[in-house]
Amino acid sequence: PQQPSQEKFYSMAAQIKLLLEIPEKIWSSMEASQYLHATQLYLLCCHLHNLLQLDSSSSRYSPVLSRFPILIRQVAAASHFRSTILHESKMLLKCQAVSDQAVAEALCSIMLLEESSPRQALTDFLLARKATIQKLLNQPHHGAGIKAQICSLVELLATTLKQAHALFYTLPEGLLPDPALPCGLLFSTLETITGQHPAGKGTGVLQEEMKLCSWFKHLPAPIVEFQPTLRTLAHPISQEYLKDTLQKWIHMCNEDIKNGVTNLLMYVKSMKGLAGIRDAMWELLTNESANHSWDVLCRRLLEKPLLFWEDMMQQLFLDRLQTLTKEGFDSISSSSKELLVSALQELESSTSNSPSNKHIHFEYNMSLFLWSESPNDLPSDAAWVNVANRGQFASSGLSMKAQAISPCVQNFCSALDSKLKVKLDDLLAYLPSDDSSLPKDVSPTQAKSSAFDRYADAGTVQEMLRTQSVACIKHIVDCIRAELQSIEEGVQGQQDALNSAMLHSVLFMARLCQSLGELCPHLKQCILGKSESSEKPAREFRALRKQGKVKTQEIIPTQAKWQEVKEVLLQQSVMGYRVWSTAVVKVLIHGFTQSLLLDDAGSVLATATSWDELEIQEEAESGSSVTSKIRLPAQPSWYVQSFLFSLCQEVNRVGGHALPKVTLQEMLKSCMVQVVAAYEKLSEEKQSKKEGAFPVTQNRALQLLYDLRYLNIVLTAKADEVKSGRSKPDSRIEKVTDHLEALIDPFDLDVFTPHLNSNLHRLVQRTSVLFGLVTGTENQLAPRSSTFNSQEPHNILPLASSQIRFGLLPLSMTSTRKAKSTRNVETKAQDANC
Numbered sequence: 001p002q003q004p005s006q007e008k009f010y011s012m013a014a015q016i017k018l019l020l021e022i023p024e025k026i027w028s029s030m031e032a033s034q035y036l037h038a039t040q041l042y043l044l045c046c047h048l049h050n051l052l053q054l055d056s057s058s059s060r061y062s063p064v065l066s067r068f069p070i071l072i073r074q075v076a077a078a079s080h081f082r083s084t085i086l087h088e089s090k091m092l093l094k095c096q097a098v099s100d101q102a103v104a105e106a107l108c109s110i111m112l113l114e115e116s117s118p119r120q121a122l123t124d125f126l127l128a129r130k131a132t133i134q135k136l137l138n139q140p141h142h143g144a145g146i147k148a149q150i151c152s153l154v155e156l157l158a159t160t161l162k163q164a165h166a167l168f169y170t171l172p173e174g175l176l177p178d179p180a181l182p183c184g185l186l187f188s189t190l191e192t193i194t195g196q197h198p199a200g201k202g203t204g205v206l207q208e209e210m211k212l213c214s215w216f217k218h219l220p221a222p223i224v225e226f227q228p229t230l231r232t233l234a235h236p237i238s239q240e241y242l243k244d245t246l247q248k249w250i251h252m253c254n255e256d257i258k259n260g261v262t263n264l265l266m267y268v269k270s271m272k273g274l275a276g277i278r279d280a281m282w283e284l285l286t287n288e289s290a291n292h293s294w295d296v297l298c299r300r301l302l303e304k305p306l307l308f309w310e311d312m313m314q315q316l317f318l319d320r321l322q323t324l325t326k327e328g329f330d331s332i333s334s335s336s337k338e339l340l341v342s343a344l345q346e347l348e349s350s351t352s353n354s355p356s357n358k359h360i361h362f363e364y365n366m367s368l369f370l371w372s373e374s375p376n377d378l379p380s381d382a383a384w385v386n387v388a389n390r391g392q393f394a395s396s397g398l399s400m401k402a403q404a405i406s407p408c409v410q411n412f413c414s415a416l417d418s419k420l421k422v423k424l425d426d427l428l429a430y431l432p433s434d435d436s437s438l439p440k441d442v443s444p445t446q447a448k449s450s451a452f453d454r455y456a457d458a459g460t461v462q463e464m465l466r467t468q469s470v471a472c473i474k475h476i477v478d479c480i481r482a483e484l485q486s487i488e489e490g491v492q493g494q495q496d497a498l499n500s501a502m503l504h505s506v507l508f509m510a511r512l513c514q515s516l517g518e519l520c521p522h523l524k525q526c527i528l529g530k531s532e533s534s535e536k537p538a539r540e541f542r543a544l545r546k547q548g549k550v551k552t553q554e555i556i557p558t559q560a561k562w563q564e565v566k567e568v569l570l571q572q573s574v575m576g577y578r579v580w581s582t583a584v585v586k587v588l589i590h591g592f593t594q595s596l597l598l599d600d601a602g603s604v605l606a607t608a609t610s611w612d613e614l615e616i617q618e619e620a621e622s623g624s625s626v627t628s629k630i631r632l633p634a635q636p637s638w639y640v641q642s643f644l645f646s647l648c649q650e651v652n653r654v655g656g657h658a659l660p661k662v663t664l665q666e667m668l669k670s671c672m673v674q675v676v677a678a679y680e681k682l683s684e685e686k687q688s689k690k691e692g693a694f695p696v697t698q699n700r701a702l703q704l705l706y707d708l709r710y711l712n713i714v715l716t717a718k719a720d721e722v723k724s725g726r727s728k729p730d731s732r733i734e735k736v737t738d739h740l741e742a743l744i745d746p747f748d749l750d751v752f753t754p755h756l757n758s759n760l761h762r763l764v765q766r767t768s769v770l771f772g773l774v775t776g777t778e779n780q781l782a783p784r785s786s787t788f789n790s791q792e793p794h795n796i797l798p799l800a801s802s803q804i805r806f807g808l809l810p811l812s813m814t815s816t817r818k819a820k821s822t823r824n825v826e827t828k829a830q831d832a833n834c
Contacts, residue, residue, distance in 0.1 A: 011219065011220055014219045015048055015219065015220075015223065018048065018219065018223070019045065019048050022041050022042075022044065022045045022048075023045075023081075025041050026038045026041045026042060026045075026081055026085075029041065030084070030085070030088060033088075033092070033102070034105075035085055035088055035089045035092065035105060035106050035109045036105035036106070036108050036109050036189075036193065038081070038085050038109070039085055039089075039108070039109040039112050039113060039228070040112075040193070040228055042081045042082060042085060042113075043112065043226075043228045044223070044226050045081070047223070047226055048223065082113055085109055085113060086109075086110060086113055086114070089106040089107075089109045089110050090106075090110065090124070090128060092106045093106055093107070093124065093125055093128035093129070094128045094129070094131055094132045094135075095132075096132065096152070096155070096156050096159060100162075100163055100166040100167065100182060100185055101185065101189075103125070103163055103167060104166075104167055104185045104186050104189045105189060107121045107124070107125060107167065107186055108186065108189050108190055108193060110124060111190070111230065111234070112193075112228050112230070115230065115231050115232075117232065117234070117235075118168065118186065118187070118234050118235065118236070118237050119237060119241070121168075121186065122164075122168055122237060122242070122245060123245075125163075125164070125167070126160075126164075126245070126246075126249045129156065129160045130249065130252065130253055130256070132156060133153065133156060133157075133253055133256055133257065133260075134256055134260070136149060136152055136153055136156065136260075137149070137153065137256065137257070137259075137260025137261070137263070137264065138260065146264050146265070146267055146268055146273075146277065147273075147276060147277045147280050149264060150261060150264065150277055150280075150281065150313075151277075151280050151281060151284055153257065153260075153261070154281055154284055154285065154308055155284065157253075157306075157308065158285075158288055158294075158308075161246070161297065161298070161301060161306065162297065164242070164246060164301060165181065165182075165183055165297050165300065165301055166181075166182045166183060166185050167184075167185050167186040168184075168186060168237050168242055169183040169184065169239070169242060169300060169301065170183060170184045170187065170236040170237070170239075171183055171184070172239075178293070178296075180293045181293050181296060181297060184236070187234060187236055190230070190234050191234075193227070193228060194227055194228055194229055194230060195227040239300075242301065243301060243302060243303060246301055246302060247302060250302075250306070254311075254312060257312055258312070258316060261312075261313065261316050262316055262319070262320075265316060265317070265320040266320075268320065269324070270324070270426055271321060271324055271325075271426045271427045271429055271430045272426055272429040272430075274317055274320060274321060274324075274430060275429045275430040277317075278309075278313075278317060278430075278454060279454065281308070281309060281313065281451075282309075282451055282452065282454050284451075285308060285309070285451030285452065286451040288451065307452070308451075308452075309451065309452040310452060314456075314457060318457060318460060318461075318464075321430065321461060321464065322464055325423075325427065325464055325465060325468045326468055328423045328426075328468075329423065329468040329469060329471065329472040330472075332416070332419045332420065332423065332472055333471075333472045333475040333476060335419065336412075336415075336416055336419075336472075336476050336479075337475075337476070337479045339412060339415060339416075340412070340476070340479055340480065340483070340509075343408060343412060343508065344483065344505045344508070344509075347363055347408075347501060347504050347505050347508055348501040348502065348504075348505060349501075362406045362407060362408070363406055363408055363504050363507060363508050364504050365653050366404055366406065366653060366654050366655035367652055367653055367655075369401065369406055369407070370401050370404070370655065374397050376396070376397035377396060377397040377398045377401070378396055378397070378398060379396050402657075402658075403515060403518070403658050404511065404654075404655025404657065404658030404659075405511060405515045405519065405658075406508070406511060408508060409508065409511045409512050409515055409519070410519065412512060413512070413515060413516060413519035413520050414519070416476075416516075416520055416523075417519065417520040417521065417522050417523070420469070420520060420522040420523055420526060421522045423526075424465075424522050424525055424526055427461070427465055430461055431455065431458050431461060431462065432454075432455045432458060462529055465526055466526065466527050466558065466561060469523060469526035469527055470527065470561065470564075470565055473516070473523065473565055473568070473569070474568065476516075477513065477568055477569065477572050480509045480512070480513060480572055480576070481572060481575070483505070483509060484506060484509060484572075484575060484576055484579055487502045487503075487505060487506055487579065488506075488579045490502055491503060491506075491579065491583050500583075503579075503580055503583055506576050506579045506580050507576070507577075507580055507654055509572075509576045510572075510573050510574075510575075510576025510577045510579075510580065511573075511655075512573075513569045513570070513572040513573035513576060514569070514570070514573040514658075514660070516569050517565070517566050517569055523565075524562060527558065527561055527562045527565060528558050528559070528562055529558060570660070573660065574660055574662055574663055577659065577660060577663040578663065578666065580654065581663060581666065581667040581670070582670070584647070584650045584667070585667060585670050585671055585674065588643055588646050588647055588650070588671075589643075589671065589674040589675070589678065591639075591642075591643070591646075592639055592640075592643040592675065592678060593674075593678040593681070595607060595637075595639035595642075596639065596678050596679070596682055597678070597681065597682055597685065599685070599686075604700060606638070607637045607638045607639050608637065608638075608703065609633070609634075609635040609636070609637060609638060610634065610635060611631045611632060611633050611634060612631065612632055612633075612634040612759060613629055613630075613631050614629065614630050614631075614632060614755055615627055615628070615629055616628055616629075616630055616751070616755075630751065630752065630755070632702065632706075632752060632755055632756055632759055633702055633703045633706040633756075633759065634759050634762075634763065635763065636706065636707045636710050636711075636763070637703060637707050640707045640710065640711060644711075644714060644767075644771050644774060645770075645771070647671065647774055648770075648771050648772075648773050648774055651664070651667075651773045651774065652773055656773040657773075664773075664774075668715045668716070668774065669715075671715050672711070672712065672715040672716060675708075675711050675715070676730070676732045676733055676736060679704070679708055679736045680732065680735075680736060682704075683736060683739045683740075696743050698743060698744050698745060698748070701740050701741075701743035701744050702744060702752065702756075704740050705737065705740040705741065705744070705756075706756060706759075706760065708733070708736060708737065708740070709737075709760055710760060710763060710764070712733055713760070713764055714764065714767075714771060714774060714775055715774070
């Protein structure tokens with residue numbers, strides 16, 4: 001009869017011994033991160049409390065506590081294990097680099113301690129990972145780089161999906177499990193722990209080492225065979241619910257990712273840095289997608305592929321790229337404006353100080369620059385490097401002089417181009433390089449294994465670059481336009497405008513706009529794209545267009561944008577030159593008009609030039625021929641020659657060979673209009689017949705007529721007349737001409753006119769070189785070809801034996817200046833030695 005009571009005593013003692021050792025075992029399991037085993041021990045401890053009647057409700061009556069009061073402290077200590085195990089298990093869910101089995105065991109611990117369902121476990125898992133994403137995005141990034149943080153974020157998202165599949169996804173019936181894609185791990189672990197799985201039958205919580213203890217055999221069977229249980233069955237999660245939950249979770253995380261990544265990218269200050277982050281993501285995701293199981297996993301969980309780059313990151317990177325591009329070009333615009341203002345201030349202040357930079361003097365007088373010798377006129381390798389083999393951006397000093405580009409303009413354009421080059425080189429890191437034009441050439445298997453197309457947004461990026469660079473240039477042009485308008489208003493009221501420093505600033509800005517497109521090759525690259533893709537297609541396009549294979553509407557949009565920029569620059573350059581030409585014409589015409597209107601005898605004589613004496617034969621009434629002499633003007637008045645020479649001087653001073661043709665044409669047209677206005681004013685004054693005024697004699701009328709017709713020929717561009725189809729003179733000129741011809745005897749006028757025309761054509765040819773900048777090449781030999789029917793032999797001197805690069809030079813055989821009346825008038829027009 002004592003045997004059962006003794007066994008009961010040993011059983012009680014063994015349970016108390018086990019109760020005292022469990023806390024140490026729990027702590028050991030916690031330190032080893034074996035939270036599921038710690039949970040099992042804790043639940044066994046709670047089971048022992050019930051068996052020993054150690055609950056707080058029955059502690060007053062517990063015989064064990066009355067004999068062993070120390071156990072009350074043991075019960076109190078065990079109560080803290082639940083919260084500790086829950087906390088550590090939930091913290092483990094937030095860790096990124098943990099195995100699927102560890103996550104499954106942590107979730108099982110939470111489910112056993114909180115008596116929750118698999119759906120609640122899924123929610124806990126996803127919420128923990130959402131908190132991890134927020135922590136990752138908000139952690140201080142001075143230790144780890146932005147690239148590492150964003151890559152960790154992508155890895156975390158991919159790992160979360162993989163573990164969601166491994167833990168919660170259950171295969172439909174009839175499908176064989178794939179070893180590369182584990183699934184249902186949470187449910188299999190629960191079944192093993194709770195003994196519902198055959199493998200878990202009879203395996204209690206107590207480890208093998210405890211079975212070796214001598215007192216272990218005295219433990220009752222409910223203790224030895226104890227297994228945790230769930231109040232409700234752990235039903236597998238349906239695929240539909242899993243898909244909806246994961247999609248909602250991705251949608252929730254997307255907002256956090258958008259804000260967090262946007263804040264992180266604020267610390268990326270270069271496009272090269274953005275490209276590095278994008279490429280690191282591409283390599284990471286390409287390695288993931290190279291595994292065939294990733295696509296299967298996404299289809300099972302989401303029924304569609306998860307596009308990390310396209311759906312989450314691409315727009316954020318583009319936004320940051322746009323911000324960086326805008327900030328960069330805004331900085332270039334502001335620095336260029338400051339450079340422009342400082343250059344204009346230097347130009348205006350240097351006139352008062354004579355020992356100033358010689359480059360500034362070149363702005364005042366371009367001819368000084370053109371005719372000064374410089375070491376940079378020829379490249380150092382000019383003797384052995386062919387022009388065709390030179391670099392794209394190499395230019396010699398002579399080429400700058402040929403284009404009348406002053407050193408100040410060169411410095412400005414060089415500074416602007418260097419800034420554009422830095423910005424362009426930075427942005428090109430984001431675009432495909434020349435040798436990586438492989439999106440078209442990659443094999444289908446390589447394209448499929450690639451996570452995403454890194455350069456899918458290359459067109460958007462180039463358009464962004466194009467827009468910002470065009471805006472930058474237009475901002476610079478707007479600054480120049482504002483400066484020109486203020487200077488134009490200031491110059492209008494000045495009498496001595498030609499020596500004004502403001503006019504030098506105008507010329508600087510006009511030259512700047514004229515040469516900006518040529519001296520800033522990186523601006524052209526910013527708008528057109530790659531240098532190879534800008535030149536070659538243009539040539540090919542022109543060749544195809546000549547063959548009739550390309551329609552006019554098919555012009556490349558980028559080429560049209562570049563032409564638009566060049567047109568804006570040219571218009572602004574013409575506007576600047578117009579301010580200068582208006583001031584020049586105003587000053588020169590003022591002096592011309594004053595000299596023309598002087599009507600006292602001394603002034604008339606002072607401006608007179610030598611006349612030619614000609615012998616003519618006329619038929620008398622009797623039928624015999626009569627020889628008589630007539631005198632006709634052969635040269636224009638001194639003030640006409642002075643006006644034209646001064647005009648040529650001013651044009652030559654600013655580099656007339658590089659002036660825009662439209663500027664020169666406008667200038668000559670303005671001169672002619674104001675010259676006619678001066679003659680009209682003269683006619684009005686003579687018609688009013690002021691007292692004491694010197695009358696207009698026939699000789700003076702002849703000289704005035706000769707001057708007017710000469711000015712009309714010189715100042716009227718023949719190309720304009722042909723282009724506009726206008727061969728008849730202006731009505732205002734005809735009116736003044738009629739007035740002057742009315743002052744000449746009609747009979748004499750008929751006799752004088754052929755010889756006057758001959759003198760006029762000869763004079764134009766003589767002065768075509770002297771006034772070449774004004775008359776232009778199209779005026780010099782125009783009359784000669786049409787009137788070349790002389791009987792006089794000519795010696796044609798070829799200027800080149802192999803290839804004629806210049807026109808043939810006619811040399812007259814006659815040496816006398818007197819012409820017989822029988823000589824043809826047109827022949828005399830060819831007399832180049834007279």
